[in-house]
Amino acid sequence: MTCRHIRLDLHPIDDPGYRNRCRSVLNDNGALVLKDFLTKNSVHQVVEASKGRQAEAFYANSTHNVYLTPPDPSLPDNHPFNRQVLSNKGLLADDQVPEDSPLRELYDHPSFREFLCTVLGINEIYPYDDDLSSINIHFAQEGRELGWHFDNSSFSVTLLLQAPEAGGIF
Known part of the structure; x- marks a missing residue:
């Protein structure tokens, strides 16, 4: 059974042909954008639940190079290697994401994991080793930013739940 939070009319993640097309796009472009991946109701549910917990978010300011080294x-x-960029962000960690969140269901859903395995060309996906970072919700109010960087993991899944009112490029 496929995850009920995914727009299957646009993203039939159980279809081998769709999976292979997504894999080709990722291989050709280095990134895969799946517009309107989640249902509007699921996005609304996550946004509203997150707004209610925004005061609990952890905020941090840091400077780093794009390699996070x-x-x-x-x-x-x-030198470009030593160039420092700013990250000034807030986030809710995994333990602050409700058990009934669409994000948690998506993260744990076998069909979504199988889809990712095919698209990424890997045999297995394991839960993230850091219990607080498996799922996180990023807050970027006006004046905050996440400095450009290469992730330390071999891949990441990022969902844009709310587009910025102005500025900001995702």
């Missing part, structure tokens, strides 16, 4: 002292400060 320490600067290389053998290179000048203005």
Whole structure:
């Protein structure tokens, strides 16, 4: 049974042909964008639940390079490797995401995992090792940003739940 939160009319994730087309797009472009992936009701449910917990979010400011590694002292400060970007964000961690959240159902759903395995060309997906980072909800109010970076994991799934009113590029 497929996850009820996915727009199956647009994204038939159990269809082998669809999976293979998605894999081709990812391989060709290095990214895969699945517009309107979740149902409007599911997005609304996540947004409203998240708004109600926004005061509990952890906010942090940091600077880092795009590799999320320490600067290389053998290179000048203005070298692209050492260039620092700002991340000034808030988030709810996995333990703050309700058990009945569509995000949790999606994360745990076998059909979604099988879809990801096919698209990524891997045999198995395991739960994220960091219990607080499996699912997180990012808040980016005006003036906040997530500095551009390469993720440390081999892949990530990011869902844009609310487009910015202005500015911001996703």
